Amino acid sequence: xxxxALVEAGTMDVIDxxxxxxxxxxxxxxxxxxxxxxxxxxxxxxxPAPFFPFVIGHEGAGVVVSAPKGSSVSEGDRVAIYNLFxxxxxxxxxxxxxxxxxxxxxxxxFNLNGTFRDLVxxxxxxxxxxxxxxxxxxxxxxxxxxxxxxxAIRLSRVSVGDVAVVxxxxxxxxxxxxxxxxxxATVIGIADSESRASLAREAGAGDTIVLDESGYEVVADxxxxxxxxxxAQHFFELVGTSASINAGIRGLAKHxxxxxxxxxxxxxxxxxxxxxxxxTRILSSVAxxxxxxxxxxxxxxxxxxxxxxxxxxxxxxxxxxxDRLRARQVMGRNLLVWD
Numbered sequence: 001x002x003x004x005a006l007v008e009a010g011t012m013d014v015i016d017x018x019x020x021x022x023x024x025x026x027x028x029x030x031x032x033x034x035x036x037x038x039x040x041x042x043x044x045x046x047x048p049a050p051f052f053p054f055v056i057g058h059e060g061a062g063v064v065v066s067a068p069k070g071s072s073v074s075e076g077d078r079v080a081i082y083n084l085f086x087x088x089x090x091x092x093x094x095x096x097x098x099x100x101x102x103x104x105x106x107x108x109x110f111n112l113n114g115t116f117r118d119l120v121x122x123x124x125x126x127x128x129x130x131x132x133x134x135x136x137x138x139x140x141x142x143x144x145x146x147x148x149x150x151x152a153i154r155l156s157r158v159s160v161g162d163v164a165v166v167x168x169x170x171x172x173x174x175x176x177x178x179x180x181x182x183x184x185a186t187v188i189g190i191a192d193s194e195s196r197a198s199l200a201r202e203a204g205a206g207d208t209i210v211l212d213e214s215g216y217e218v219v220a221d222x223x224x225x226x227x228x229x230x231x232a233q234h235f236f237e238l239v240g241t242s243a244s245i246n247a248g249i250r251g252l253a254k255h256x257x258x259x260x261x262x263x264x265x266x267x268x269x270x271x272x273x274x275x276x277x278x279x280t281r282i283l284s285s286v287a288x289x290x291x292x293x294x295x296x297x298x299x300x301x302x303x304x305x306x307x308x309x310x311x312x313x314x315x316x317x318x319x320x321x322x323d324r325l326r327a328r329q330v331m332g333r334n335l336l337v338w339d
Contacts, residue, residue, distance in 0.1 A: 001016070001017055001018075001019050001117055001118035001119050002014055002015070002016065002017075002117065002118055002315055002316070003016075003017045003053075003055045003113075003116060003117035003118070003315075004055065004056060004057070004116035004117070004315060004318040004336075005017075005052075005053035005054055005055045005056065005113075005116070006042065006043065006049045006052060006053060006054045006056060007052055007053045008052055009045060009049065009052075010043060010044070010045065012043060012056070012318070012319060012322075013053075014315070014316055014318075015053055017055070017117060019118075019119055020119055020120065020121035021121075022066045022067075022068065022121060024068075024121070025068070025121040025122050025123050025124065026064055026066070026067045026068070026071055026073055026121065026122055026123070026124050026127060027065050027066045027067075027119055027120070027121050028060075028062045028063065028064055028065065028079060028081065028119065028120050028121075028122060028127070029062045029063050029064075029065050029118065029119055029338070030060050030061075030062040030115060030117065030118060030119070030120065030336075030338055031061055031062040031063060031136035031140075031337065031338050032060065032061050032062070032135075032136040032137045032139070032140035032312075032335050032336070032337050032338070033057050033059055033060045033061075033115040033116055033140055033335065033336045033337075034057075034059030034060075034140045034141045034143070034144055034145070034171070034333055034334075034335055034336075035057075035313075035318070035321045035322060035325060035333065035334040035335060035336065036058065036059060036144055036145075036171070036333075037170075037325065038058060038109065038110075039056045039057065039109075039322060039325075040322060040325060040326055042054075042056055042109075042110075043056075043322070046265055047110065050110075050111045054113065054114075055109075055113035055114045055115075055116055055117050056109055056114050056116050057108075057109050057114035057115035057116035057117075057336070058083045058107065058108050058109025058110060058114050058115060058144060059081075059109075059115060059140045059141060059143045059144040059145075060080075060081045060083075060108075060115030060120065060140055061078070061079065061080045061081065061130065061136045061137075061139035061140040061143065062078075062079065062081075062120075062136065062338075063076060063077070063078055063079070064076060064077040064079060064127070065119070067124065068124070071124040072124045072125065072127070073124055073127050073129070077127075077129060078129070078130040078132075078136070078139075079127040079128060079129055079130060080127070080128045080130055080139040080140070080142060080143045080293060080297060081108070081115065081120070081122055081126060081127060081128075081143055082098075082126045082127070082128060082143065082147075082290045082293050083107055083108040083109060083114075083115070083126070083143065083144075084098060084099065084101065084104055084107045084108075084126075084287065085104055085105035085106055085107065085108075085112065085122070085123060085126065086098040086101040086104050086105075086290075087101055087102065087103040087104060087105070088125070089103070090102035090103055096289055096290075096291055097289055098289050098290050099151065099286055099287050099288055099289050100286070108120070108122075115140075116315065116318055116336060117315075118315070118338065126290070128143075128290070128293055128294055128297060130297065131297070131301040133301055134297055134300045134301050136337075137307065137309060137312065137335055138300055138306060138307045139297065139300075140335060141171060141175075141307040141309075141333050141335070142175075142293065142296040142297055142300055142305070142307070143293055144171075144172075144287075145171040145172040145174075145175045145307075145333065146175050146179075146293070146296035146297075146299075146300070146305060146307075147287070147288035147292040147293040147295075147296045148172055148175070148176075148261065148285070148287055148288050148292075149172060149175035149176040149178070149179040149296070149305075150179050150288060150292040150293075150295045150296045150299075151285055151287065151288035151289060151292040152176060152179075152236060152259050152261055152285040153176065153179045153180055153183055153234075153236075154292070155259060155283050155285050156234045156236070156257045156259050156283060157257070158179075158180050158183045158184075158185050158233075158234055159183060159184060159185070160183070160184030160185070161184065161185070162180075162183075162184070162185040162186075162232075162233040162234060163185065163186050163187075163188065163227055163230075163231075163232040163233055163234070163253075164176075164180040164185045164186070164187050164188070164232060164233065164234040164235075164236065165187075165188045165189075165190065165223055165232045165234065165235045165236065165248060165251060166180070166187055166188070166189050166190065166200070166205070166236045166238070167190040167235065167236065167237050167238055167239055167244055167247075167248055168190070168237070168238030168239045168244075168262055169189055169190070169191040169192075169196040169197065169199055169200045170330075170332075170333075171307075171308070171332055171333035172238055172261060172262070173189070173200070173236070173238045174199060174200070174203045174308050174332060175296075175305065175307075176236050176238070176261075177189060177200060177203040177204050177205050178203050178204055178299070178304065178305045178306070179296075179299070179305065180204075180234075180236075181203075181204035181304075182299055182304045182305065185233075185234070186206045186207075187200075187204060187205040187206060187207075188205065188206070188207045188208065188209065188223060188226055188227075188232065189201070189203075189205035189207070189208045189209070190208070190209045190211065190219060191208060191209070191210055191211070192210075192211045193210065194210055195331065196331070197209075197210045199331060199332065202308075203308070207226050209222045209223070209226075215243060216243040216244050216246070216247035217247075219247035219248070219250075219251060220247050220248075220250035220251040222251075223251030224251060227253075230253050231251055231252050231253035231254075231256060232251055232252055232253060232256060233252070233253055233255075233256050233257070234252075234256065234257050234259065235248035235249065235251065235252055235256065235257070235258045235259065236259050236261060237258060237259060237260050237261060237262060238261050238262035239262055239264075240260075240262040240264040240266065240268075241264060241266050241268075242266065242267075242268050242269045242270070245258065245260070245268055245270065246269075246270060246274065249270065249274050249275065249280060250274065252278065252280055253278075254278045254279060255278070255279050255280070255281070256278065256280055256281070257280070257281040257282075257283055258280060258281070258282050258283070259283045259284070259285055260282070260283065260284045260285065261285050307332065307333060308331065308332030308333065309332055309333060309334075309335060310324075310330045310331050310332045310333060310334050311324070311330075311334050311335075312334070312335045312336075312337045313334065313335070313336055313337070314336065314337065314338075315336050315338070317336075318336055321334040321335075321336065
């Protein structure tokens with residue numbers, strides 16, 4: 001089979017690999033795999049590759065081609081892949097918090113070979129069945145950005161009537177907007193261009209703030225202008241800089257929550273007084289529990305969550321998809337697809 005892998009630090013290529021035999025898990029033929037900024041972090045060494053060659057990609061959906069006896073899925077089933085191979089036995093797994101499993105076997109695309117390949121072998125319990133009206137392309141993106149959005153709003157406890165600010169209108173940000181709207185909140189999107197602000201409004205944002213030459217300096221004031229001076233109950237941070245997170249915190253209402261999802265190599269500098277006087281909650285959100293993927297797929301089946309797809313590429317054009325992502329030319333998300 002073909003795969004896209006790091007063959008050495010910073011160098012990616014299309015390689016041949018042996019097909020998985022299905023001795024210990026379910027073999028899935030990929031039909032779609034999302035292209036995420038995490039792949040750039042791995043290419044750049046921010047997240048070191050665990051070995052070489054290392055297959056990148058952590059989002060995927062496809063069709064079961066073989067399953068061991070007793071599996072929860074059968075040949076021909078359409079499935080999305082939950083990419084963290086959790087232990088299922090620790091206190092976190094038993095309470096439905098697999099994302100912080102104490103003894104995971106690994107995570108596809110991080111320290112296990114990922115989804116940028118024709119076939120993958122995964123545990124049966126990591127597969128989520130797809131309704132007929134959820135496409136492979138949508139499912140692949142729901143298996144990262146969709147479930148990440150659902151998980152983040154659960155942590156922040158978004159509820160009916162709340163105001164949520166979403167900073168960063170990429171693949172995840174667009175899903176966070178939709179998840180907040182589904183939970184009954186009104187949304188303010190912060191974008192770096194009018195074209196991205198338009199995507200935010202299409203996803204359900206009631207108001208948008210487009211950054212200008214002043215950057216984040218006036219963002220807190222703009223948030224308070226929109227909220228009659230009260231501020232927002234939630235701020236979802238997908239950019240990951242000191243300027244952006246501080247602007248969001250200053251635009252929060254008392255007892256508001258700032259949720260860290262995105263990150264860069266930059267360290268975040270926050271003065272404690274920014275948090276203490278308003279009893280602000282700072283939360284961090286890492287990917288999602290498997291139930292969040294189930295919920296994201298349910299929302300998609302109900303028409304309440306959909307992907308914004310820029311371009312679909314064959315596996316052999318993965319480098320083009322990543323180059324365009326690095327150049328910030330992607331509106332929504334890119335995908336690798338198989339016929």
